[in-house]
Amino acid sequence: MTDSTITTQVVVLGGGPGGYPAAFKAADLGLDVTLVDMEKNPGGVCLYRGCIPSKALLHVAKVLNEAKEASELGINFGEPTIDLNQLRNFKDKVVTQLTGGVGLLSRQRKVRFVQGRGEFVDNRTLAVTQGDGSTLQITFEYAIVATGSRPTVIPAFDLGSERIMDSTSALTLPDIPETMLVVGGGYIGLELGTVYAALGSKVTVVEMLPRLLSTGDEDLVQVLARQLETRFEKIMVNTQVLGMEEVAEGIRVRFRSPQGDPFEQVFDRILISVGRKPNSAGLGLETLGVAVDNKGFIPVDAQRRTNVSNIFAVGDVAGEPMLAHKATREGHVAAEAIAGHPTAFDPQAIPAVVFTDPEVAWCGLTEMGAEAQKRPVRVARFPWGASGRATTLGRSDGMTKLVIDSVNERVLGVGIVGTNAGELISEGVLAVEMGATVADLELTIHPHPTLSETVMESAESVYGQSTHVYKRK
Amino acid sequence: MTTDYKLPELGENIVKATIVGVLVGVGDEVTMGQGVLEVETDKAVIEVPSELAGTVSAVHVREGQEIEIGQLLLTIEESGTTAQPVAAPAKPAAEPVAKADDAPTPPPASESKPAAAPEPVQPAPPPASESTPVSEGELVAAAPSVRRFARELGVDVNDVKGTGPYGRVTMDDVKTHVRVGASSAAPRSTAQPAAESAGEMTKWGPVEREKMSNVRRATARTMGQAWSTIPMVTQFDRADITDLEQMRKQYGPRAEAAGGKLTPTAIILKVIGAALKRFPKFNASIDLEREEIIYKHYVHVGVAVDTDRGLLVPVIRDVDKKNVITLSAELNAIAQKARDRKLSLDEMQGAGFSISNLGGIGGTNFTPLVSGSEVAILGVARGSTEPVWMDGQFQPRLMMPLSLTYDHRLIDGADGARFLRWVCEALEKPFVLMLEG
Ligand SMILES: Cc1cc2nc3c(=O)[nH]c(=O)nc-3n(C[C@H](O)[C@H](O)[C@H](O)COP(=O)(O)OP(=O)(O)OC[C@H]3O[C@@H](n4cnc5c(N)ncnc54)[C@H](O)[C@@H]3O)c2cc1C
Numbered sequence: 001m002t003d004s005t006i007t008t009q010v011v012v013l014g015g016g017p018g019g020y021p022a023a024f025k026a027a028d029l030g031l032d033v034t035l036v037d038m039e040k041n042p043g044g045v046c047l048y049r050g051c052i053p054s055k056a057l058l059h060v061a062k063v064l065n066e067a068k069e070a071s072e073l074g075i076n077f078g079e080p081t082i083d084l085n086q087l088r089n090f091k092d093k094v095v096t097q098l099t100g101g102v103g104l105l106s107r108q109r110k111v112r113f114v115q116g117r118g119e120f121v122d123n124r125t126l127a128v129t130q131g132d133g134s135t136l137q138i139t140f141e142y143a144i145v146a147t148g149s150r151p152t153v154i155p156a157f158d159l160g161s162e163r164i165m166d167s168t169s170a171l172t173l174p175d176i177p178e179t180m181l182v183v184g185g186g187y188i189g190l191e192l193g194t195v196y197a198a199l200g201s202k203v204t205v206v207e208m209l210p211r212l213l214s215t216g217d218e219d220l221v222q223v224l225a226r227q228l229e230t231r232f233e234k235i236m237v238n239t240q241v242l243g244m245e246e247v248a249e250g251i252r253v254r255f256r257s258p259q260g261d262p263f264e265q266v267f268d269r270i271l272i273s274v275g276r277k278p279n280s281a282g283l284g285l286e287t288l289g290v291a292v293d294n295k296g297f298i299p300v301d302a303q304r305r306t307n308v309s310n311i312f313a314v315g316d317v318a319g320e321p322m323l324a325h326k327a328t329r330e331g332h333v334a335a336e337a338i339a340g341h342p343t344a345f346d347p348q349a350i351p352a353v354v355f356t357d358p359e360v361a362w363c364g365l366t367e368m369g370a371e372a373q374k375r376p377v378r379v380a381r382f383p384w385g386a387s388g389r390a391t392t393l394g395r396s397d398g399m400t401k402l403v404i405d406s407v408n409e410r411v412l413g414v415g416i417v418g419t420n421a422g423e424l425i426s427e428g429v430l431a432v433e434m435g436a437t438v439a440d441l442e443l444t445i446h447p448h449p450t451l452s453e454t455v456m457e458s459a460e461s462v463y464g465q466s467t468h469v470y471k472r473k
Numbered sequence: 474m475t476t477d478y479k480l481p482e483l484g485e486n487i488v489k490a491t492i493v494g495v496l497v498g499v500g501d502e503v504t505m506g507q508g509v510l511e512v513e514t515d516k517a518v519i520e521v522p523s524e525l526a527g528t529v530s531a532v533h534v535r536e537g538q539e540i541e542i543g544q545l546l547l548t549i550e551e552s553g554t555t556a557q558p559v560a561a562p563a564k565p566a567a568e569p570v571a572k573a574d575d576a577p578t579p580p581p582a583s584e585s586k587p588a589a590a591p592e593p594v595q596p597a598p599p600p601a602s603e604s605t606p607v608s609e610g611e612l613v614a615a616a617p618s619v620r621r622f623a624r625e626l627g628v629d630v631n632d633v634k635g636t637g638p639y640g641r642v643t644m645d646d647v648k649t650h651v652r653v654g655a656s657s658a659a660p661r662s663t664a665q666p667a668a669e670s671a672g673e674m675t676k677w678g679p680v681e682r683e684k685m686s687n688v689r690r691a692t693a694r695t696m697g698q699a700w701s702t703i704p705m706v707t708q709f710d711r712a713d714i715t716d717l718e719q720m721r722k723q724y725g726p727r728a729e730a731a732g733g734k735l736t737p738t739a740i741i742l743k744v745i746g747a748a749l750k751r752f753p754k755f756n757a758s759i760d761l762e763r764e765e766i767i768y769k770h771y772v773h774v775g776v777a778v779d780t781d782r783g784l785l786v787p788v789i790r791d792v793d794k795k796n797v798i799t800l801s802a803e804l805n806a807i808a809q810k811a812r813d814r815k816l817s818l819d820e821m822q823g824a825g826f827s828i829s830n831l832g833g834i835g836g837t838n839f840t841p842l843v844s845g846s847e848v849a850i851l852g853v854a855r856g857s858t859e860p861v862w863m864d865g866q867f868q869p870r871l872m873m874p875l876s877l878t879y880d881h882r883l884i885d886g887a888d889g890a891r892f893l894r895w896v897c898e899a900l901e902k903p904f905v906l907m908l909e910g
Pocket residue numbers: 013014015016017018019036037038039043044045046047049050051052054116117118119146147148149167188279282283314315316317322323324325326327355
């Protein structure tokens with residue numbers, strides 16, 4: 001248990017998609033970098049218990065669903081058998097492979113990786129408690145805080161029962177419960193609900209607000225909601241969870257219906273997915289004088305610098321939207337700022353993707369956002385029923401829409417619901433970032449037959465008719 | 474008896490100025506002609522001399538404030554003047570009241586930093602790159618690459634006028650903005666890069682920061698403008714001044730009797746006066762907006778003077794109408810004035826051409842910069858005795874290196890060469906002046 005000291009130019013606390021790209025960029029820019037994380041390898045929530053394992057499982061769900069839907073094409077696979085162990089292994093292998101890869105990249109870049117829990121002593125020193133209980137003192141010039149976030153816990157539902165899960169435990173796939181309640185209709189709840197439903201659980205979703213995915217435009221979410229209604233047992237909006245208790249058969253949940261009537265139901269398992277909280281406590285930020293707002297986020301400037309000039313913060317801990325790709329860009333900006341480059345975090349669009357089936361994706365200004373700002377916009381919609389490609393896939397349940405400045409025709413936002421929406425949205429992000437106009441999208445030739453044509457055709461419809469939709473004049 | 478002292482005329486076309494320094498305080502004794510304020514106009518930083526003598530009983534202005542001609546500056550308890558019967562009482566009432574927001578404004582924001590969070594235990598390393606606020610709302614339409622390019626040049630992309638479809642900002646727009654911005658007032662951009670690298674410098678050793686003097690600021694601005702807006706060419710030549718030097722020594726005492734000193738600058742000034750009459754383009758200005766060339770029917774020449782405050786360029790007027798002795802006396806007087814900080818703004822304006830003589834210090838040659846509305850400047854370096862092939866053999870001759878920088882938009886290379894050659898010949902054979910000057 002000998003204490004030791006190392007000196008580094010930049011220390012990055014937290015090895016998630018904010019932290020490790022920051023460390024890599026700083027190293028690429030010639031700085032001496034130390035990366036600290038509690039896990040064996042960098043990767044963070046995203047690689048260990050977030051984006052990656054959830055997408056691995058969603059791929060499995062997709063395979064299952066498509067096999068089932070194949071019966072409509074005259075192909076019957078019969079009832080699938082599921083080997084949970086092998087399924088877990090697949091998912092774990094994906095995680096091990098990717099986190100191991102990031103660890104290797106870190107060594108190749110000569111980024112010093114320290115496994116342990118870090119806490120700031122002052123604005124030049126980080127103390128890391130390592131696995132064997134020893135403390136490593138890291139003396140630094142600059143620090144980047146990238147400690148991410150964790151699931152929000154509601155004390156009243158925290159019964160200490162194994163049956164009550166958060167996203168982390170749900171991803172471990174303890175079993176395939178007969179019935180499952182998802183508390184919270186945000187993207188994490190819907191994604192994991194989709195996984196369990198595909199595996200055979202009867203999934204019920206409860207949401208306090210009037211609709212699912214309340215930050216996305218209603219017309220897009222509606223297309224998803226219609227699909228989910230066929231896959232899930234039940235979707236209850238405007239419904240509140242009053243309490244839970246563990247009983248012999250499972251967890252008995254008390255609800256209040258939209259009309260205000262209480263009712264009860266028992267579930268085998270519960271997934272609590274009611275949001276995430278930034279990890280800003282217990283890091284010694286108070287002793288540094290780093291400000292933290294009332295939600296626990298660390299306020300930063302455009303270079304992602306906190307109020308203490310040599311301390312930066314990126315990723316979930318630095319504010320919404322809590323998404324991996326936003327964290328990564330922020331990490332790059334912070335590293336560039338430390339290296340003295342003129343840089344700023346100034347995105348015009350940060351894409352959001354919900355990897356359900358169908359997927360929902362949007363970027364830039366939403367129609368809802370425009371209404372809230374009372375900003376005059378034109379909205380062009382293209383229903384996938386008119387897309388040849390969607391029809392060949394048997395997936396006409398989709399829509400592509402553009403939110404356009406009604407004066408100068410600049411594309412301000414793009415929203416897509418449909419299979420592969422997550423891949424399609426990037427064109428929209430590029431359009432918004434480039435300040436593209438509707439004409440730019442209309443006149444760019446898109447390959448046929450692809451789903452991407454829906455972007456071009458929605459642009460055509462702004463000027464009157466799109467080829468595959470006839471609007472009566 | 475107390476008298477109000479108001480901002481006097483500062484010069485042609487100047488109605489406003491910004492105070493960069495208040496040089497006196499309540500209770501200070503001031504003498505006639507003593508500088509009481511330093512003000513910056515769009516042309517230069519100048520000292521405002523007191524036209525009264527006495528004790529300052531009130532100061533009505535402060536640093537950073539914009540003032541107008543006629544605005545109340547000081548109240549002075551006059552001494553040693555014979556009391557004028559009906560002076561004071563009538564005035565104050567009629568005085569325009571200072572604008573309400575002039576008086577109690579706090580000092581400029583940059584000086585007072587809001588109280589920060591608890592001081593960090595140890596001094597932080599210098600901020601790595603400049604902090605900018607999180608941009609709110611939507612930016613002007615510009616690709617991410619263009620936004621980064623603008624940032625690298627220290628330009629706020631929202632300030633750039635876009636020429637792309639529906640106002641989209643292109644790389645070229647950013648470049649144009651920088652070029653034009655440098656010539657219009659206060660480009661907030663140009664100061665940035667240096668400020669950033671200063672943070673880096675501490676890596677290599679201790680550094681120290683000093684506020685720029687007013688003259689330095691004005692120089693930095695005009696030179697920056699000149700460099701970035703005028704396409705300049707410099708040509709070199711040498712004048713054989715062996716004979717001229719002899720004459721200068723011979724006639725030196727005559728000039729001294731007239732209160733001057735027969736310096737090479739005085740002689741060059743005379744030659745330039747004649748050259749500008751012969752080559753009027755070098756005494757012209759360009760009006761790009763109207764696509765016209767402005768020829769001046771007067772010959773005023775600026776002469777760069779090195780002072781302890783930095784470079785000042787007083788102007789000698791009607792150079793073509795004065796003889797060398799008069800010019801040398803005037804040069805002497807005005808250079809002294811510059812060093813004593815007594816130059817008025819008027820005395821630094823109106824030149825159509827400038828001379829910078831560094832020969833007294835040394836150097837084999839240099840490339841001076843054309844600035845303001847001028848289109849050419851002559852640089853003079855130190856003369857030295859060199860072997861020159863003459864009459865079939867090498868002879869020791871005193872050669873003076875000259876350089877001519879000119880605005881290539883107006884003056885072609887051949888014009889420049891002809892002008893400079895003519896100046897050299899006039900210095901070599903002063904008789905040319907009588908013939909052609
Ligand atoms: C189920 C789920 C699915 C998701 N799906 C997506 C998706 O599809 N797309 C997407 O963009 N985002 C997704 N997210 C969100 C995404 O995971 C986060 O936005 C992202 O991981 C944030 O990155 P970060 O670098 O800020 O922090 P994190 O990834 O949270 O990493 C923080 C790291 O810091 C470490 N750490 C914290 N405190 C300390 C300390 N004191 N000492 C040492 N180490 C410390 C943690 O162990 C962790 O490894 C998902 C999240 C979940 C939970």
